[in-house]
Amino acid sequence: MEQQQPPISDYGFLSDSRSGALVGKDGSVDWWCPDRFDGSSVFARLLDPGAGHFQLAPVGVGGQGYRVERAYLPDTLVLRTVHHTPHGSVAVVDALAAEVGARAHELGKNSPAVLIRVVQGLSGRVRMALDFAPRPEYGLLTPYLHEQPDGGVLAGAGPIVLMLRAGGLHLRAGTDRVTHEFEVSAGQVIGIDVAFGEAYGDAPARVDPLATLAETTQAWQAFRETHGYSGRYPDLVKHSSTVLTGLTYARSGAVAAALTSSLPEQIGGDRNYDYRYSWLRDFSLTMRALWVAACPDETSRLFAWATRSIGRFGDEPVPVLFGLEGERDISEHHCSHLLGYRGSRPVRVGNDAWRQRQLDVPGEVMSAVWRLRDYLGATFEGELCEMVLGLTEQVASTWRLPDRGIWETRGEERHYVSSKVACWLAMDRAVGLADRLGDRADPRRWAKIRDEIRDTVLREGWNERIGAFTGAFGSPELDASVLALPVTHFLPATDPRMRSTIAMVERELGTEGGLLRRWTTDPAGFLLCSFWLVECLVMTGEQQRAEALFERVAGYSNDVGLFSEQIDLSSGMQLGNTPQALSHIGLINAAWRITRPDSY
Structure with a gap:
C-alpha cells in the first residue's frame, strides 16, 4: 500500500x-x-x-x-x-x-x-x-x-x-x-x-x-x-559547496554520497539503495568540485582518507565505496519491518556494491592524484607511492575484464565503455606521474597499455550503425555515461564521433524539460548526466545553449536549493536519495566549465 x-x-x-x-x-x-x-x-x-x-x-x-x-x-x-x-x-x-x-x-x-x-x-x-x-x-x-x-x-x-x-x-x-x-x-x-x-x-x-x-x-x-569562488553562478555554486561540506564527515574528511538510505529511483520500485557511504568513483568529480569552490583543506583531507582506506593491495579489486572511517565490509541487509518511502521496498542498510568489480575506480583516484600532484611533492613516497603503483598495476592486469559499470548494475558483468575509458585515464595519469614514483615506475609499458586501451575503445565502443559510442562493447543501447569521454579528455568534444554521440544522446535520452536519462528505459532524469551534457555543449562551442540548459536543470532544486538524485519525468518530483552529492557536484563543475571552457 x-x-x-x-x-x-x-x-x-x-x-x-x-x-x-x-x-x-x-x-x-x-x-x-x-x-x-x-x-x-x-x-x-x-x-x-x-x-x-x-x-x-x-x-x-x-x-x-x-x-x-x-x-x-x-x-x-x-x-x-x-x-x-x-x-x-x-x-x-x-x-x-x-x-x-x-x-x-x-x-x-x-x-x-x-x-x-x-x-x-x-x-x-x-x-x-x-x-x-x-x-x-x-x-x-x-x-x-x-x-x-x-x-x-x-x-x-x-x-x-x-x-x-x-x-x-x-x-x-x-x-x-x-x-x-x-x-x-x-x-x-x-x-x-x-x-x-x-x-x-x-x-x-x-x-x-x-x-x-x-x-x-x-x-x-x-x-x-574561508572559501572563495570567482566564476559564473556564484550563489548556486557557493550553496552547493555548503551542501557538500554538510555531507562531509569531518572526523575523516570522507564525503557521503547522500544523507539518506532507500529513497527510490521510482515510486514502488526496488532500486532503493543506501547512499550514506563514500564512493571512490565520485572521488575525482568531488575533488574537482571542491577545488573549483576553493576548498583546498577539504580536498587534502579527502585525499588522505582515500589513501588510508584503500590500504595495501591484494588480488581483490579496490572497492568502489567505503564506510566514512574507511570500513570496507558494509554488507547489505533489508529492514523488512519498514514499509519504505510511499511503499517502495526493500529498505536497505549497507550496500553490497562494495563487493562488485568496477574497473573505473582506479582511474577516478588517479585523476584526483593528478589534480593534486603539485601539492603532493616532486617525489611520492610511502603509502602514496604504494597506492599509485598498486592502482596502476591493477589496471594493467585487469582492464580487459568485464565489470558492473558506473551505474552498479546487479546483473551480468559487461565491457562498459565508461569503465574502459577510466582505465585509459588511470594509465595516462600514471605515465604523467612516473617521474615521481621512483625506480619501479615503468612509463614505457604503461604508455603502451594506455594506447591499447584507447584503440580498443575507439574500435569496440563505436557503433557505426547507431553513429555513436554506446554503453557497452557490441551494444546498440545508448548510455549517458559516454559523455564522460570529452569531460575526461579521452576525445575532444569537437571530434566528429563525439559530436555525433553528444547529438544522439541528447536526442534519444533528452526530455522536453531539459533533463537527460541514463538510458532509454530509465524512467527519470538523472541530474548529474544533465550537468555533464552542459559541459559537453560548452566544449563543442555551444555556450548559449549550455547556459540555457544549465539554468533549466538548476531550476529542479527545491525551494531551499537542494537536489536529490533524479527527477520524475511526468510529475517533476524529486526521486532518489537526498541531498545527493553528485547532483551538487555536477552543478559546480558545469558552472565552472561555463566560466572556463578550457578547464581541465
Whole structure:
C-alpha cells in the first residue's frame, strides 16, 4: 500500500558534519542518525510512518489560511521556516549544533550531537504543537520516557538516550511519546533541544539552545568566509559547496554520497539503495568540485582518507565505496519491518556494491592524484607511492575484464565503455606521474597499455550503425555515461564521433524539460548526466545553449536549493536519495566549465 509521505522536495537539510537531519515543511524532523551519517536512526518516518519523528509546528498545520516560507540563514545550513496562520506568524529555526567556539575548518570535528529548534513569535498569538516520538534503530525500539526535574524528558532504549528540553515548558511523558501544546506571542522566543547520548557512555550534552544556535550560525559563516569562488553562478555554486561540506564527515574528511538510505529511483520500485557511504568513483568529480569552490583543506583531507582506506593491495579489486572511517565490509541487509518511502521496498542498510568489480575506480583516484600532484611533492613516497603503483598495476592486469559499470548494475558483468575509458585515464595519469614514483615506475609499458586501451575503445565502443559510442562493447543501447569521454579528455568534444554521440544522446535520452536519462528505459532524469551534457555543449562551442540548459536543470532544486538524485519525468518530483552529492557536484563543475571552457 502506498504511503503518502511528503514529497522528497519538502525536506530541508541540517548538518553538523557528523550527522544530518531532514525537516519537512510541516515542521517534522523525519530523519536523523545522530551518531554519524551512516549510523542508526532515531527518527525515520521518511521510510515508515511509525519509525519516529519530532514535529514542531502550529496546531492545524496545513489547514485553510496556512502557508509556509523558508530559507537558510546566509552561508549556513541553519534553516528558518516561517509558518503563517490565520492567528499570526511564527518562525522555527532548526540546526544541528556545532561545538562551542568552532570556527572554519573545526566545524564538525567535535560536534555535540544536539538538534536545536528555536521558536520565534513574529505576529499575533499562535498555538504550537510539539510531538516527540523517537524510535531508535530504524523503528525497532520504542524507548522508555522519564520526566526530569527540570521539565525535560529522557528517552532511553537499547544503546542510546535522547534528552528533550523545551525552555521553560514543563513536558509530560506519555506512554510512547511526548506531546505538548503551548502559545507563542509576537517577540517571544523559546529554545528547544534534543541531545543524543550513549546508554553506556557519554551522557547527552547540555546546551543553551539560543546561544548554541548563534554559535552554530557563526561557525558556518566563518567556514564559508574561508572559501572563495570567482566564476559564473556564484550563489548556486557557493550553496552547493555548503551542501557538500554538510555531507562531509569531518572526523575523516570522507564525503557521503547522500544523507539518506532507500529513497527510490521510482515510486514502488526496488532500486532503493543506501547512499550514506563514500564512493571512490565520485572521488575525482568531488575533488574537482571542491577545488573549483576553493576548498583546498577539504580536498587534502579527502585525499588522505582515500589513501588510508584503500590500504595495501591484494588480488581483490579496490572497492568502489567505503564506510566514512574507511570500513570496507558494509554488507547489505533489508529492514523488512519498514514499509519504505510511499511503499517502495526493500529498505536497505549497507550496500553490497562494495563487493562488485568496477574497473573505473582506479582511474577516478588517479585523476584526483593528478589534480593534486603539485601539492603532493616532486617525489611520492610511502603509502602514496604504494597506492599509485598498486592502482596502476591493477589496471594493467585487469582492464580487459568485464565489470558492473558506473551505474552498479546487479546483473551480468559487461565491457562498459565508461569503465574502459577510466582505465585509459588511470594509465595516462600514471605515465604523467612516473617521474615521481621512483625506480619501479615503468612509463614505457604503461604508455603502451594506455594506447591499447584507447584503440580498443575507439574500435569496440563505436557503433557505426547507431553513429555513436554506446554503453557497452557490441551494444546498440545508448548510455549517458559516454559523455564522460570529452569531460575526461579521452576525445575532444569537437571530434566528429563525439559530436555525433553528444547529438544522439541528447536526442534519444533528452526530455522536453531539459533533463537527460541514463538510458532509454530509465524512467527519470538523472541530474548529474544533465550537468555533464552542459559541459559537453560548452566544449563543442555551444555556450548559449549550455547556459540555457544549465539554468533549466538548476531550476529542479527545491525551494531551499537542494537536489536529490533524479527527477520524475511526468510529475517533476524529486526521486532518489537526498541531498545527493553528485547532483551538487555536477552543478559546480558545469558552472565552472561555463566560466572556463578550457578547464581541465
